[in-house]
Structures are given as structure tokens and as C-alpha cells.
Amino acid sequence: MGGAARAEGPANPARDEAFRRELEGLIPHLRAFARTLAGDPTSADDLAQDAMMKAWDARASFEMGTNMKAWTFMILRNQFYSEKRRSWRQSQLDQEAAERTLVAIDDPASPVALDELRLGLQMLPLEQREALILVGAGGFAYEEAAEICGCAVGTVKSRVSRARRALQGILTSGDYRRDGAAAGEAMGKILAHAERLSNQR
Amino acid sequence: MIDQKPRKKPSRSAALDEARLRQQAIGVKLRQMFDAVVNEPVPDDFIEILRRADEQRSEKS
Numbered sequence: 495m496g497g498a499a500r501a502e503g504p505a506n507p508a509r510d511e512a513f514r515r516e517l518e519g520l521i522p523h524l525r526a527f528a529r530t531l532a533g534d535p536t537s538a539d540d541l542a543q544d545a546m547m548k549a550w551d552a553r554a555s556f557e558m559g560t561n562m563k564a565w566t567f568m569i570l571r572n573q574f575y576s577e578k579r580r581s582w583r584q585s586q587l588d589q590e591a592a593e594r595t596l597v598a599i600d601d602p603a604s605p606v607a608l609d610e611l612r613l614g615l616q617m618l619p620l621e622q623r624e625a626l627i628l629v630g631a632g633g634f635a636y637e638e639a640a641e642i643c644g645c646a647v648g649t650v651k652s653r654v655s656r657a658r659r660a661l662q663g664i665l666t667s668g669d670y671r672r673d674g675a676a677a678g679e680a681m682g683k684i685l686a687h688a689e690r691l692s693n694q695r
Numbered sequence: 696m697i698d699q700k701p702r703k704k705p706s707r708s709a710a711l712d713e714a715r716l717r718q719q720a721i722g723v724k725l726r727q728m729f730d731a732v733v734n735e736p737v738p739d740d741f742i743e744i745l746r747r748a749d750e751q752r753s754e755k756s
Binding site: 507510511514517518521522523525526529530539542543546547550608611612626627630631632658661662665666 | 717718721724726728731732733735740741744745748749753
């Protein structure tokens, strides 16, 4: 097995055990972050699992007691972008994933507003979406989010505020109806709106 | 439909308040959406894969 070599060095079972337990506790958060990046739940879980194992393999380089959540989120994000770079058809896949997400939203118990938010998020540029999620939902400070995204704090701040404004625009005029209106039609409306927004910039 | 009654323009501060309230609502929903996934039960294979990796490690040492 290729990746096993890194686990060598001074064996420290107690440290590994502590590491594994903390990593296990972070799985729900990794899944949630992956879901916002990857869109559809299946590829999101694949992404979260890959990130989890990357973190495990790199455990020797992690300093216990520092912020493991931020560290694993950074790994997950890097994983996501390197997979994205490999995929030539990504824009098409994004579109398919967005449509699948739309079709999958068919649970009458789930509040409409959440569905709209989910769709609105998918319309945001990726860099804005991840910044907004990290700060607005993940509980990270701007400084931590900047570290995770590998950019300046000011950049994160401006991405978050642009994301908020764009989302508000999408949601305020988001008058699509999920009853009756065909999924494709609703999607078209949202896409057209997102296009208008980006043309205004 | 055209609203026939002339409406008073909302004052600037009222408009700001409304924008702030909207942002708050979006923030709350954003956290709800994220937390909904956080609170889902973790699929078994996650834990299994991790434990298996941990066992392989201890067999080696």
C-alpha cells in the first residue's frame, strides 16, 4: 500500500488514538462542509471520506492541541480543488449536480426557504460560497477562514459581504414556485437571475 | 397588478433595518442548513474506514 510509509516514525499509539477520536468527532462537520462545496450528497460524502483519510495519513504533521477542525477543513478544501482541476467536464457536472439537487428537493416537510437558500448558494461563485459558509455557518473567525482558503483576511471579508448581497438578491426576487413549475424552468429562472446579477457588477 | 394607493417611501433607516433583518434571516437559515447535515447520523462506512486504518497501524507497530 502506497501511503502507509508516512505513518512510520516514532510510534505513538496513545497520540494516534487521541487523534482518531478527535477526527471522528469532526466527521459531521466535514460532511456538512463537503455538502456545500460538492452539491450532491453522494460526491460530497466521497469528498469528506477522502479528506478524512488524508488527514489520518498526515496525522504526524498535525500539532495536537491546535485547531483540528480548521486543519481538516483546509485538507478537504484542497482535495476538492485538486479534484476539480482534474475534471475537464466540471462545469457540466456542476450543472448536472445542481439539477439533481433541485429534483431531490421534494420533501414537503422541509421549509421552502431552505430549499431556496440551497439553490441560491449553488449560484454563487465558489470562492464566495465557501467564505460565506465558513464564516456564516461553520463558526470560523475571518482569520481562520482566511487560513483555510489560503488568502488574505480582507479578501475573505469582501467575499463574505459580496456573497451576502448576492444571496439576498437571489432570495428576494426568488419567486419560483416548487409546486407546479417544472424543475428546469425554476432552474432557468435562477440561472438567468444569477447572470443578471453578475452582469451588474 | 398596479398598486393604486401612493405609498410613502420607506425612510432610509427603515430600509437599512429591513436589509439587516433579511441578512439575519439568511444567517439563521444558513446555520440551519449546515447544522442539519452536522446532525445527520454519520454513515457507518466513515467510522469503519477510519478504524480499519487505525488497526492496520497498530498491527504494524
